[in-house]
Amino acid sequence: MLRKMWRYCLAVLMIVLFTACANKLVVGTFNIDVKAPNNLVSDQRELLAAHGVEIFGIQEVDVNLPRYDQAVYDPFTDFVVSTYKDGYFGMSIAKKGEGGYGNGVVSAFALQEKSVTELYGAAQADQALQQEIYATYKLWDMSDPAFKAAMDKMWSKEGAMAKGGIEPRTYSRVVFEKDGKRIAFYSTHLSVESATVRTEQLKELKIALDNDLVEYKIMVGDFNTDKGTNEYDIFTSAGYKIANGHNDTWYNTVSKDEKARVGMGIDANVRYLDNIIVSANISINYVQMINTTLSDHNPLIAGLTLN
DSSP: HHHHHHHHHHHHHHHHHHHHHHTTEEEEEEEOOOTTTTTTTHHHHHHHHHHOOOOEEEEEEEEEEEEEHHHHHHHHHHSSSSTEEEEEEEEEEEEEEEEEEEEEESSSSSEEEEEEESSSTTTTOOOOOOOOHHHHHHOOTOOOOHHHHHHHHHTTTTTTTTOOOOOOEEEEEEEEETEEEEEEEEEEEESSSSSHHHHHHHHHHHHHHHHHSSEEEEEEEEOOSSSSSGHHHHHEEEEEEEEGGGGGGGOOOOOTTTTHHHHHTTTOSSOOOOOEEOOOTTEEEEEEEEESSSSSSSEEEEEEEOO
C-alpha cells in the first residue's frame, strides 16, 4: 500500500513539474456516462484535477435536467470550480423542458470563443424515425421506469436506432491561450449506430481541423471507432497525431458492457473509442488511461508540447 501511494505521489509531482514548464499542456477526454446519474460530477472533476489535467472534453453531458434529487441540475456548477475557471456546453439534442444533451469543455483557462456545430447523420436519416427519437428524449426522466423502458426499446435490435434512426451528434469548439499561444480545442461524440454515418462525421471533423485558422489544434472525444484502428487513418495520414495509438500503444477505454452496443447487438472489433487528436505542430509526450468506476468509459489524458 505504501509503495502504491509513493508511486502515485511521484506521478503527481512529475505532472506538476511538467505543466510548470513553458509550452506544456495536459489535456483529457472523458465520457461521463449519462446513464449513471448517481455518479458524482465532483468526483469526476477531482479525478482529472488530481492528474494535472488543465482542459478536458466531456461527452454524454446532461444540462438542466433532474439529477441528485434536484429538479434542474447543471453539472457545470460542479465542474467549473477550484482548478477549473471556465466551461462550455454544446447541445446535440433537446430533452425535457429546457434540458439538453451534448458535449462540453471544462478549462483552467478563460475560453475566448465558444460554438457548437451539428454533424452529419440526423438530418440525412428517415425523418419519421427521427421524430420518434426526439419525442422520446423530450420525456427524459431516468427515475421513471416507463421512460427507461422506452429508451431500452429505442436502443434495442428492434428499435428506432436499429431501423436507421440517428441520435444527433455535434462538436463543441472553444479557443483559449496558454504561454501566449492560441489553441483551438474541440470536444465531440460520434455515432455508434452506423459506421457509414460515422465515416462521414470523421470526414467533417478533419475538414474542420484543416480549415481552422488557429495555429494549434486539439480534438478530443468519444469517437466510437469500434471497427478498427484504421478509422483514425483519415487523421494520421494527413499528419495529425493521435494519443490512443501513440507509439503503437492502444487503450481499451470503454467497458465491454457499454449499454448501447449491448442493446443493439453491435459487435466492437476494438474498444479504442476515446482519443485525443492534435495538429502536427504539437508533440505528444505521454499518454495515460485512468481506470475508474465513475463511468463506463475511462478518461484518457495526454501531456503535450506546443512547438
